[in-house]
Amino acid sequence: MRTRGLLAAAGLALAAYGGWLLAGLDGPDLRNALVWLVGGVLLHDAVLAPLVIVVGLLVARTVPGAWRAPLAVGLLVLGTATLAAVPVLGRFGAPEGNPTVLSRDYAGGWLVVAALTAVGVTAAGLAARRRRSRGARAGG
Amino acid sequence: MRLPDEHSFASWLRSPAVAARVGWWLGICFGVAFLTGLVSHYAQAPSQPVPFPTRPVWGYRVTQGVHVLAGTAAVPLLLVKLWTVYPRLFTRPPRAWAALVRHGLERLSIGVLVAAAVFQLATGLANAAQWYPWTFSFRATHYAVAWLAVGALVVHVAVKLPVIREALAAEVDSRGLDRRGTAAGPGVLSRRGLLRGTALASGVAVLAIAGGMVPWLRRLSVFAVPSSGGRLPVNKTAREAGVTARATGAAYRLTLVHGSREVVLTPADLAALPQRQAELPIACVEGWSANARWGGVRLRDLLDLVEAPAGSAVRVVSLQETGPFRTTTLPGNFADDPLTLLAVALEGRPLPLDHGHPCRLIAPNRPGVLQTKWVTRLEVL
Numbered sequence: 001m002r003t004r005g006l007l008a009a010a011g012l013a014l015a016a017y018g019g020w021l022l023a024g025l026d027g028p029d030l031r032n033a034l035v036w037l038v039g040g041v042l043l044h045d046a047v048l049a050p051l052v053i054v055v056g057l058l059v060a061r062t063v064p065g066a067w068r069a070p071l072a073v074g075l076l077v078l079g080t081a082t083l084a085a086v087p088v089l090g091r092f093g094a095p096e097g098n099p100t101v102l103s104r105d106y107a108g109g110w111l112v113v114a115a116l117t118a119v120g121v122t123a124a125g126l127a128a129r130r131r132r133s134r135g136a137r138a139g140g
Numbered sequence: 141m142r143l144p145d146e147h148s149f150a151s152w153l154r155s156p157a158v159a160a161r162v163g164w165w166l167g168i169c170f171g172v173a174f175l176t177g178l179v180s181h182y183a184q185a186p187s188q189p190v191p192f193p194t195r196p197v198w199g200y201r202v203t204q205g206v207h208v209l210a211g212t213a214a215v216p217l218l219l220v221k222l223w224t225v226y227p228r229l230f231t232r233p234p235r236a237w238a239a240l241v242r243h244g245l246e247r248l249s250i251g252v253l254v255a256a257a258v259f260q261l262a263t264g265l266a267n268a269a270q271w272y273p274w275t276f277s278f279r280a281t282h283y284a285v286a287w288l289a290v291g292a293l294v295v296h297v298a299v300k301l302p303v304i305r306e307a308l309a310a311e312v313d314s315r316g317l318d319r320r321g322t323a324a325g326p327g328v329l330s331r332r333g334l335l336r337g338t339a340l341a342s343g344v345a346v347l348a349i350a351g352g353m354v355p356w357l358r359r360l361s362v363f364a365v366p367s368s369g370g371r372l373p374v375n376k377t378a379r380e381a382g383v384t385a386r387a388t389g390a391a392y393r394l395t396l397v398h399g400s401r402e403v404v405l406t407p408a409d410l411a412a413l414p415q416r417q418a419e420l421p422i423a424c425v426e427g428w429s430a431n432a433r434w435g436g437v438r439l440r441d442l443l444d445l446v447e448a449p450a451g452s453a454v455r456v457v458s459l460q461e462t463g464p465f466r467t468t469t470l471p472g473n474f475a476d477d478p479l480t481l482l483a484v485a486l487e488g489r490p491l492p493l494d495h496g497h498p499c500r501l502i503a504p505n506r507p508g509v510l511q512t513k514w515v516t517r518l519e520v521l
Contacts, residue, residue, distance in 0.1 A: 007298035015291025021284035029276035040258030068328040073337035080216035080341045085363040093271030100373040109362025
């Protein structure tokens with residue numbers, strides 16, 4: 001109990017310092033930061049999480065048994081990598097006349113990741129199907 | 141249709157047994173990002189009670205690379221963690237007042253934690269790709285929210301400590317802590333399968349950007365930001381900085397000032413001084429870094445021309461007319477370091493305009509934004 005009390009007090013102090021730093025921003029900057037803070041939670045809780053549930057249901061209902069697990073992992077890998085790569089894929093920050101940053105063919109790179117994921121999912125799916133049919137034979 | 145409550149989610153994977161394990165790794169990533177972030181913030185602080193060290197020369201390169209990679213690894217971990225605990229969002233508030241207040245406070249702390257965590261990863265990733273779709277100062281805000289995130293994380297661990305302990309002590313497949321309504325066995329994926337899949341997703345995300353920090357991964361890293369293939373990248377070109385005319389014009393001079401003493405040098409004067417070589421990285425605050433061979437005049441030799449005492453800090457002024465890094469302060473330990481140069485050459489050739497021609501500062505273990513380009517004035521403080 002004492003550990004928890006000390007931890008909670010330390011956490012509150014750290015967060016309070018962060019809140020104090022944040023409150024020190026200029027009015028418009030602070031409002032903009034709050035929009036981003038609240039927006040992130042809303043975007044996750046109201047858009048991304050329900051979307052993942054819908055995709056999960058689709059996979060569970062329409063994909064044959066052996067393929068579900070490989071596909072779920074494949075979507076997890078590709079989905080999170082894609083999300084993390086949004087800033088480069090969109091090239092939103094590419095400075096004009098400066099080819100040394102953000103000059104890569106990121107869309108092409110994404111296709112490579114997607115293709116490798118597809119290969120991985122296919123290999124794992126085929127292996128799972130073989131295991132299942134063998135298991136069914138062995139089990140009679 | 142009835143609104144779902146926390147017992148409506150049946151997946152066998154949405155269990156504290158999974159959340160505690162993913163949360164453990166997520167906590168490590170946030171902890172590493174927080175500490176390396178503090179290093180970077182301090183390295184950029186205009187006044188440092190304890191001087192930032194000049195060694196190892198690759199120190200900032202490593203801490204800032206690790207900072208960005210830890211944040212990237214946290215993306216799949218955070219998303220999976222939030223997925224496993226999503227049912228909790230639908231918990232019905234209790235009726236009794238005391239319980240309701242406790243419930244509200246816990247909700248608030250979780251809200252702050254999620255908001256701060258998502259904010260840090262989203263702004264950090266955008267910044268690493270030089271994208272600033274906001275009006276606030278990135279550095280000040282990312283720093284403030286970092287304390288908020290870590291504070292809320294520590295409070296969360298304090299609140300959940302008994303559950304975390306019990307979950308980590310038991311097998312991952314244990315049902316002891318599962319919510320009412322959780323399935324009795326695996327559906328699409330096993331719990332181990334989800335944990336391995338999450339680790340794989342983190343690994344892929346890290347590999348995809350690590351080429352910005354680790355040269356031999358550059359070809360493999362399809363989402364790496366600097367991608368100039370062998371050439372040293374540039375964050376801000378001379379044209380963007382608006383210095384082309386003055387940096388290439390005949391009127392360019394380098395002025396050294398120490399009190400009433402002033403020495404004015406032309407590029408030819410600079411070239412006539414003893415030239416040194418140093419192999420030093422440019423380590424950008426956005427995370428990318430690259431080694432290069434620099435040639436130029438030792439900064440200390442220039443300070444000697446105006447008889448600056450040892451340990452003097454120096455204000456370095458660029459030709460840039462705007463921007464927060466138009467002038468930077470070089471602490472005394474950096475100014476005296478034999479590896480700190482006012483570089484006029486890169487890889488044995490004259491310094492290109494975009495890299496700071498006629499001369500730029502290059503010092504060991506220093507954030508890239510403080511390696512001032514197009515230097516026109518050195519003032520001993």
